[in-house]
Amino acid sequence: MICFDNLSKRYPGGFEALRNVNFKMDAGEMAFLTGHSGAGKSTLLKLLMLMERPTSGNLLINGKNLNRLSNSQIPMYRRQVGVVFQNHQLLLDRTVFDNVALPLQVSGYPASEIGRRVRAALDGVGLLDKEQQNPMALSGGEQQRVGIARAVVHKPRILLADEPTGNLDPQLSTEIMALFRRFQSVGVTVLIATHDINLINRMQLRIMRLEDGELTDDGGGYGGY
Amino acid sequence: MAATESNRDAQRGASGQKLSFAHRWRGYKAHHRDTLKSSFSKMLSEPLQTMLTTMVIAIALALPATLYLVIDNVQKLGGDIESSTQITVFVRKAAKPEAITGLEGKLKTITGVGAVEYISAQQALLEFKALSGFGSALRYLEDNPLPAVFLVQPLVKDSVDLAQTNKIIEAITALPAVDDVQIDMAWLERLHSLIEMGHKIALALGVLLGIGVLLVIGNTIRLAIESRRDEIIVVKLVGGTNPYVRRPFLYTGLLLGLFGALIAAIMLFSGLQWMSGSMANLVSLYQSQYRLEGLGIAGFCTLMLLGGVFGLGGAWIAVSRHLRDIEPR
Numbered sequence: 292m293i294c295f296d297n298l299s300k301r302y303p304g305g306f307e308a309l310r311n312v313n314f315k316m317d318a319g320e321m322a323f324l325t326g327h328s329g330a331g332k333s334t335l336l337k338l339l340m341l342m343e344r345p346t347s348g349n350l351l352i353n354g355k356n357l358n359r360l361s362n363s364q365i366p367m368y369r370r371q372v373g374v375v376f377q378n379h380q381l382l383l384d385r386t387v388f389d390n391v392a393l394p395l396q397v398s399g400y401p402a403s404e405i406g407r408r409v410r411a412a413l414d415g416v417g418l419l420d421k422e423q424q425n426p427m428a429l430s431g432g433e434q435q436r437v438g439i440a441r442a443v444v445h446k447p448r449i450l451l452a453d454e455p456t457g458n459l460d461p462q463l464s465t466e467i468m469a470l471f472r473r474f475q476s477v478g479v480t481v482l483i484a485t486h487d488i489n490l491i492n493r494m495q496l497r498i499m500r501l502e503d504g505e506l507t508d509d510g511g512g513y514g515g516y
Numbered sequence: 517m518a519a520t521e522s523n524r525d526a527q528r529g530a531s532g533q534k535l536s537f538a539h540r541w542r543g544y545k546a547h548h549r550d551t552l553k554s555s556f557s558k559m560l561s562e563p564l565q566t567m568l569t570t571m572v573i574a575i576a577l578a579l580p581a582t583l584y585l586v587i588d589n590v591q592k593l594g595g596d597i598e599s600s601t602q603i604t605v606f607v608r609k610a611a612k613p614e615a616i617t618g619l620e621g622k623l624k625t626i627t628g629v630g631a632v633e634y635i636s637a638q639q640a641l642l643e644f645k646a647l648s649g650f651g652s653a654l655r656y657l658e659d660n661p662l663p664a665v666f667l668v669q670p671l672v673k674d675s676v677d678l679a680q681t682n683k684i685i686e687a688i689t690a691l692p693a694v695d696d697v698q699i700d701m702a703w704l705e706r707l708h709s710l711i712e713m714g715h716k717i718a719l720a721l722g723v724l725l726g727i728g729v730l731l732v733i734g735n736t737i738r739l740a741i742e743s744r745r746d747e748i749i750v751v752k753l754v755g756g757t758n759p760y761v762r763r764p765f766l767y768t769g770l771l772l773g774l775f776g777a778l779i780a781a782i783m784l785f786s787g788l789q790w791m792s793g794s795m796a797n798l799v800s801l802y803q804s805q806y807r808l809e810g811l812g813i814a815g816f817c818t819l820m821l822l823g824g825v826f827g828l829g830g831a832w833i834a835v836s837r838h839l840r841d842i843e844p845r
Binding site: 368370393394398401402445 | 539540542546547746749752753754755757758843844845
């Protein structure tokens, strides 16, 4: 599903964020991406979101080389991916419902379909009764769950999460991870960037460790590179 | 067509979105409607900003439109006056009566000539005696010094048509038995060049103020883009295309332009109402039937069209300049 093929990313100014990264993730696989701040986790996720382009090497998603996608094809690609942000990136000028509906609106879904899917997604994260509230009125954990509902409402095949449990207490973190597990069980490929060691230790999952832009440890033993 | 579309959708369905073309089209239309609605309500939610922008646009559109209306009215008035312009044709003193009759016939066949009136030398003398007050002096002359005269009336036209009048004069001069042709051309020429200059001023003013409208709308849209930066980033992250991001701003620009044009039309209309009272008094003193011409339906439509085009254009410039800078990082 996801295949990094000898990928490097150098920023203007010479900083090498990623060096010769190789790994593979199968469809329906779930893995952690860990490492210190500045090790390249964010860059790796940005490459997967096509917010950045690699300097060299290839990134294949479902067999398709992202290097070959033109800028105008980026939106279409992004509709296959769901992203959960650390700072949740919710829009505070609209309700929870409208926030979650956004990915469907941009894809041109009709209103009836949007209503059905948004409610299903909110139900999935246990926030169906909060749909008409403003995200500001919610707790941190609830906001993060709204972010997750928005990330999965369009049924993406890949779910990326950047420090999804960053500001949450252990119990809430566990709840969030359980949610990710549910998506994995229905075939979504889930990649979670985090440096929350406790969380990683609690879960029996493949762990990929980045150090200074190099993939030093691929705990799952997958990939074969 | 629909079949291939849905085929392509099915392939794209790799993304988990199995939407038919008809579904997509309906969603697209609904999105346009919603965008229009939300652009409108966003404008209403900032009434002061919206009003200021709209007023600036209205004034910028009303100024050249007023000038245009003034010229239009002057031109029509000039047309009225011109139609009362006569060409005076002096007949050679030696011309025989048959030649004069022949001349009258020929004058009538010239294109652009309306009425032709003959005043014989005797009639002219009588008129002169009656009107000039030099009647007694004429008695000392042996014979009538006045020539016979044809008064030629060019056909009535809407506008000052100098070329046509010149052509008529040339044709008349070429006729036999014509001694001289007179018309107050200088006056007509002056009016004509004034109108031409007025047109150019209106156009120059229109272009300048049009650029002003573009800048005003561009700036308003730039501020709107800035204030919705977060939203734009999120929309781009969840797969919103550039046209999708652009659309609300283009609608806002279009609405601002149309509102501005509407207010400009109202300004012109009320200004005209205000003036028409005193204008009616003025023209009644001159026993004229002249009425002030307003914008009319065509003028109104042109104004709205211009407002819309300027609004959309200004928004487009702002959007193409500033949206590129807003990319998720």
